[in-house]
Amino acid sequence: MTKASPLPDYNFAYLDEGTKRMIRRAVLKAIAIPGYQVPFASREMPMPYGWGTGGVQVTASIIGPTDVLKVIDQGADDTINAVSIRSFFQKTAAVQTTTHTNEASIIQTRHRIPETPLRADQILVYQVPIPEPLRFLEPRETETRTMHALEEYGLMHVKLYEDIARHDHIATTYAYPVKVAGRYVMDPSPIPKFDNPKMDRSPALQLFGAGREKRIYALPPFIEVKSLDFEDHPFSIQRFDKPCALCGAEGVYLDEVITDDRGGRMFVCSDTDHCQSRLTQGQGPTGPLASSGEEAGR
C-alpha cells in the first residue's frame, strides 16, 4: 500500500455539511407539508439499506453536540441494531446517549413509540422501510404519486373494507395507515397499531426517514393524525389481557417471550426503559412472575 491511511477523518455525525444541509431542507419541506413524502438524495451509509439508513441520516443532520440520543429497536435499547446505531453516533459525533426516554432530546426508533409521553423539546426519528402506504396496492411510484396528488385514496378504503368482509376485522396490525391533518395518507412505519394514537397531536416533532427509498416525511407537533377506519368499524388498538409479568404495567405493548417448549409464555413490556423505570420505582407484577403453562391464545 502506498497510501498511509486511505480512510478519511469523518465529519461530525459522519455526513458532510453539504449533505446535512440538503437533508435539513427536505426535513423543513416535510414539516411544511405534513405527511407528504419528500424525495431526498439519500446517501450510501456504512450500514446496510433497510437497517435504518434513513433514520440515521435524519438524526445525523439534526443532531448537535449538546443533544442526548436514545436509540430503540422494537422498543428496546439493547437490541443489536439499536446498540450498533447508538455506538455509531458515539463514535462519529461523541454525543451523550441515554436509555431513558425523558432524558433524551432525540430518540431514533424502529417499530415502536415509547410508552412515556413525549415532550415538545424532543424529536422522534423513525426508521422507515417502505414509506409509501399505497405501495402494496400499487407498486408503481409514478402511479402512487399521482394518487396522493389527487387525494385518491379509495383503493385503500376498499382494501380495509375487504379485510372486514373476509375476517370481520381490519387485518392490518402494524404499519396501519393514517391520515394527516385531513390530507395525506401516511405510513406510520411498521409500529404496531397500538402506537398509532400516540402520534396524534403529539407535542414532539416526529420525523420519518427512508434511506433506501430516498424519502423523508414529518409530523409537526400537535398535528392531527387519524388512523383510517369506518364509522361502523372504528379503529381500535390491541389489548393485552394481562399486565407486564415483570413490572405489572397495564395498557402498554407487550412482547411474548416463550419460556419453555411446553407452551409456557410470559408477556413483558416491549419498552425496556419503561419497564426498568417502573421496577426501579418499586413497581412489580401483581400476579405470579411468570404465568408459565398459560394457554396459548390468551
Next chain:
Amino acid sequence: MYVAVKGGEVAIRNAHRLLDDRRRGDRTVPALTLEQITGQLALSVDRVMAEGSLYDPELAAMAIRQARGDLIEAIFLLRAYRTTLPRLGPSRPLDTGRMRIERRISATYKDLPGGQLLGPTFDYTHRLIDPAMAGAEPIEAPERRPCHPDSNWPRVTDLLGDEDLIEPDGEGAEEPGDLTRDPVSFPTDRAVRLQALARGDEGFLLALGYSTQRGYGRTHPFVGEIRIGFVVVEVDIPELGFSICIGEIRVTECQMVSQFTGNGSESPRFTRGYGLVFGQSERKAMAMSLVERALRAEEFDEERLAPAQDEEFVLEHCDNVAATGFVEHLKLPHYVDFQAELELLRRLRREQEERSRAPQAAGADETREVAE
C-alpha cells in the same frame, strides 16, 4: 431467559472477532496480499470497482479481502467509502474512439479497419479444469504487438453512422445527472438510466438481458462492437481554460446494433443499445446494452410489456447494495410486528371456534356474509 432474546455490545464484539479469525483462516498459510488480489483475481476487482462505482483497484482489493471474497459485500464497502468523497466535478466524455485497445471484436463485420483483436479472453477455451491450476507452473510470456499511438480503430457505430444507417448518438453536451446526489424521479433521462445500469448488479442485468433474447421485449440485437482497453480521463479546469488528463482507466464498451425504426417521413435506421463498464467485463457490458435498448421502448413507440422494458422495475431493483440490505434486513428483530399479527390471528381463530361451537350463530353469520 429474558435477556437471551436481546443482543448486546459484547455479543457483537465477539461475533466480529470470530469473523476476523475466519477471514484470516489457517495462520500457517501466508495472508493474501493486495497485489495478489489485483493481479490474479483481476476480474473480481473489476466487478467490485464497476458496481462500487469507484475506480481504485487497490481499495477494491482491500474490500474483497475484508469481505472474504463476497463481492457484493466488497461492493458495499467501496460504495460506503465512495459516498464520503467530495464530488469535484464531471470529466469530459470519454473518447472510446481513442482507446488503447486490448481487445476488440465485431459480430457484424468479418473485417474492419484496425481488425479484430481477441485479447485475453475465455472465449474458445475448453472449460476443462486445468491440472496446472493446482500448482504454480511457470507461465510463458505472451505474444505482443507493437502499439502505435496513432493507429486507427474507428468504432463500428461510427462506420454505420457515416452512412446514416444508425441513429446518431446525441451530443451529450449537458452535464449528466448524478443519481448518487439527486433522488431519481421517473421517467428518467438516458444518462441517469445508463448510470444506474453501469453500477447495477451483473447477475440481475444478465438475467434481464437474457429475457429480451427469449422474447420478453425483443430488440433484434447484433454486437456491433465490443472493445476493452484504456482510455484517458480528462477534466476541464475553468481556471486554465483547457482540459487536462487526470489518468487512464480500463473500460469495456459494448455497442449493440439493434432493431431499426423509421416511418414514412424518417428513413429507417438501426438503433443503439449501449454498455460501458469499468474494467474488463464483457458479460456485464453486453447485458447492459441489451437492457438499455429495451428500456428505450418508449422512444421508439414500442409496446412496453416485458420487465426489461419497465424503467421503474429495472432501475428500482438493479442495485445489489440496496437489494441485499433490504432482503437481509428481515434478519433484524420483528417481534413487535409479529406479536401484532399473532394477536390478530389468535383472535380470528378464537372467534371462528366460538362460531363453530354455536351453530345458529354461524348460520346467522353466513347470511350476513352473503348480504355483504
